[in-house]
Amino acid sequence: MILRILLVATLLSTGWFTGPARGQTFPSSPFPVPTPLRLEDVVDSILSQYPPLLAAQIEQDVANGRLRSAQGIFDFNAFSKVFGAPAGYYQYGTADVGFEQFTGIWGSTIFGGYRYTGGDTLPYYYNNRTEGDGEVRFGLDFPILKDGSIDKRRAALFKARLDQKLAQPLIDRQRLDFVRAGSMAYLNWAANGQKLTISSNLLRLALNRNTGLTNQFEAGLLPRIVLTDNQRLVVSRELALVQARRRFEAASLTLSLFYRDGNGAPIVAPIDSVPPAFLTPPELDEASVGIASHRAMDLRPELRRLQINRQKLEVDVRLARNQMLPSLNAGAMVINDFGKQIYFDLVDPQVKAGLEFKIPLQRREARGRLDELAGQLGQLTNDQRFAQDRIRNEIWDAFSAYRAASDQIRQTHLNVTLAQELLSAEASRFELGISDLLALQIREQAAFDARTLDVDAAADVLRALADYRAATASDLTNASKPSVSDSK
Numbered sequence: 001m002i003l004r005i006l007l008v009a010t011l012l013s014t015g016w017f018t019g020p021a022r023g024q025t026f027p028s029s030p031f032p033v034p035t036p037l038r039l040e041d042v043v044d045s046i047l048s049q050y051p052p053l054l055a056a057q058i059e060q061d062v063a064n065g066r067l068r069s070a071q072g073i074f075d076f077n078a079f080s081k082v083f084g085a086p087a088g089y090y091q092y093g094t095a096d097v098g099f100e101q102f103t104g105i106w107g108s109t110i111f112g113g114y115r116y117t118g119g120d121t122l123p124y125y126y127n128n129r130t131e132g133d134g135e136v137r138f139g140l141d142f143p144i145l146k147d148g149s150i151d152k153r154r155a156a157l158f159k160a161r162l163d164q165k166l167a168q169p170l171i172d173r174q175r176l177d178f179v180r181a182g183s184m185a186y187l188n189w190a191a192n193g194q195k196l197t198i199s200s201n202l203l204r205l206a207l208n209r210n211t212g213l214t215n216q217f218e219a220g221l222l223p224r225i226v227l228t229d230n231q232r233l234v235v236s237r238e239l240a241l242v243q244a245r246r247r248f249e250a251a252s253l254t255l256s257l258f259y260r261d262g263n264g265a266p267i268v269a270p271i272d273s274v275p276p277a278f279l280t281p282p283e284l285d286e287a288s289v290g291i292a293s294h295r296a297m298d299l300r301p302e303l304r305r306l307q308i309n310r311q312k313l314e315v316d317v318r319l320a321r322n323q324m325l326p327s328l329n330a331g332a333m334v335i336n337d338f339g340k341q342i343y344f345d346l347v348d349p350q351v352k353a354g355l356e357f358k359i360p361l362q363r364r365e366a367r368g369r370l371d372e373l374a375g376q377l378g379q380l381t382n383d384q385r386f387a388q389d390r391i392r393n394e395i396w397d398a399f400s401a402y403r404a405a406s407d408q409i410r411q412t413h414l415n416v417t418l419a420q421e422l423l424s425a426e427a428s429r430f431e432l433g434i435s436d437l438l439a440l441q442i443r444e445q446a447a448f449d450a451r452t453l454d455v456d457a458a459a460d461v462l463r464a465l466a467d468y469r470a471a472t473a474s475d476l477t478n479a480s481k482p483s484v485s486d487s488k
Helices: 002-013 039-049 051-074 152-218 224-256 286-299 301-323 364-432 437-471
Strands: 077-085 092-102 109-119 135-143 327-337 350-358
Touching: 039 051, 039 152, 051 092, 051 152, 077 109, 152 224, 152 301, 152 437, 224 437, 286 301, 286 364, 301 364, 364 437
Parallel strands: none
Antiparallel strands: 077 092, 092 109, 109 135, 135 327, 327 350
């Protein structure tokens, strides 16, 4: 047993118990890890290297592609065709080329082209006949009522532009979630690393004391039961240290999903990079929370997404109301033939104009669409109201948790101070021989529990702060990020 304790002391002094790995089985990264590793380092890594966030940001490219596709309504369209009658009473051939361009100005379309017909002299009722050098034309079509201010093509374009704006709230929502999750992973890793160090120090106390107890036992100044009790304590603390090391390794692996090197590879942060203590949290009061709550109504991605969805529905409402109007289309075209005069009625330029009126009497499609959209707008109004209520609750609940954790940490600090004073006094009494090992063990365990509770309380404060920053969307602004320090 004594040899086992000596071996454990040697391994402990070389960092085997507190190191992040045993042997070569635990993954590591050649990338240098800052000492201590700060929360800002993890957040920066998330924003630049975290694969799910990078995938979410591609949504902007997808939206840009959809917008470009919708802008195809303004594509310049050109055509050409050749037709005729190579055999028959009239033998002729016609070549026709032209263009069509949708302008988007009150739904108007301009068009033009050139046509040439050669062969036999054609009868006057044949519309495609031209003079010797052909015919040019230019015209304009535009809807006056229905499809004038908006039509299905322009509605699709308007909604594609809104979808492009909608991509950013989706990205921002992912960013808030990932930063919060990464912050929680970091705080869990740091807390478990600090508790691993505390467990290691607790074991070291028993190991250091064992040497003196062994000498006293061999000199006949101490009964064997006291030495055996301390050896039992060493074994129990070894087991506790193994469990603490396992929790730290699990937390390190979880953190490596968020903390990555310049190539995007996960970094398993070692125990050496754990900050010795968390930074004292900033103060929050109800006035600042009220201001942040009001500002969150503009920053939270959910509300921006709902507002953009409302704008998309309003586009549909405009379209549906327009579709209720009768169809009244106007058109005008100028035609001019030139070259050898084959037909006396094609000498002068021709101007053609016309109106077309059409109306569905029942208009059930447009009426049904308006009823549907009215219901969707009502649903969206309720969704927006509830989202605002939920966000306020999230903010104030996070503030309540933060305030409670801040109050608790004052007590845990005091608890550590008192437990350490009692431990020091008990250790002095033990050295003077007026106390026993059991009392000293109890004091050591109490000091260990006090430090562990203090670590958990400090981590809880920063966890509540991470929740508060996510609820107020603070990480979408230039506000400074929470951090940890190497000293309190």
